[in-house]
Amino acid sequence: MTPLSASNARVKEARKLSRRSVRTERRLFLADGPKAVEGALEVPARVVEVFATPSAREQYVDLLADVDVTLVDDRALASLSDAVTPAGVVAVCRQLDVPLAEVLGGDLVAICADVRDPGNAGTVVRCADAAGADGVVFAGDAVDPSNPKTVRASVGSLFHVPFAIERDPAAAVRAAQEAGFVVLAADGGGEVDLFEADALLARRTAWLFGNEAWGLPDELAALADHRVRIPIHGRAESLNLATAAAVCLYASARTRR
Structure with missing residues (x-):
């Protein structure tokens, strides 16, 4: 041929x-x-x-x-x-996306609010897969999960982890809470130290991550049950989105296992 x-x-x-x-x-x-x-x-x-x-x-x-x-x-x-x-x-x-309720049927999910960068989005999916998370929600003005760069950055994980698309980030947070999740906003100024949060992490958890450049809007972070900070022990100002997601999801995985 x-x-x-x-x-x-x-x-x-x-x-x-x-x-x-x-x-x-x-x-x-x-x-x-x-x-x-x-x-x-x-x-x-x-x-x-x-x-x-x-x-x-x-x-x-x-x-x-x-x-x-x-x-x-x-x-x-x-x-x-x-x-x-x-x-x-x-x-x-x-296409692979499923209804939001299906993603919220597990015990550990990631909600990505207004995540715009395809590479970051794919890496978060890969991290969720590696940590044994049950699903990912792309909320708000987020990148299309089927963007070629997102698919490639997930290194196959997009086919392993159920994901949903929800245009309203606040609706995604409320749906998670109604489904029995404690919603934890990853926030550098949060009141809870990630390394002292085992009691929270032992519960059904929905991690809420914000945009790469400006993080979570105050009004969205306020809807979360707690704001959780990753302690910075050196002089770095912050962690990027994908790294923060990996740390938070693995903290949950460690506690659950």
Whole structure:
């Protein structure tokens, strides 16, 4: 079979999924790279099509052995990837978001309010997965979880951790509280020291994280049950979002286990 070129109609239609409006309309997105494709293929029904270059099919033979692969040339594959050096394999997948109530069925969740950076969002999902969290909520004016950079930054974890999208961050907080969670706002000026919060962390916990640049608005942080600070022992002003999320989620994981 001759690999499809960048001008092929199927490739051009898939390329449109680089736009958020098209992803939202079609309920489809692109998973770029072997880790993302591996995560997607764990549930084959959520994969619509897999594109790969001939060399990538040989390189990832174990991953693609039982997959009906559409071969494309290097230029076509590059048009489907926003990576500087494409790995050679991209999957078209069905959207993964679930209702908020489903995410709130567990014991440990992260609520990301107005998180705009795709890399940070994907890293938070990866941290949530590693810490054994039960879900993530993207609230407010947050990045699209199916943004290619978010998918890639999650290194497959987006396919492991249930996530919901809620336009109103305050509604997400209230829903968590009504579901029996204690909501803890990660706040550098919080009244509770994370390292002295084991009694709180032993409860069903929803961590509330704010925007990378300006953190949590006061009115949103005020809705939380407690504001929790990560102690800074050196001279650093603060921790970035992804690092703070990792510390908080692992503190909860340690207490729960």
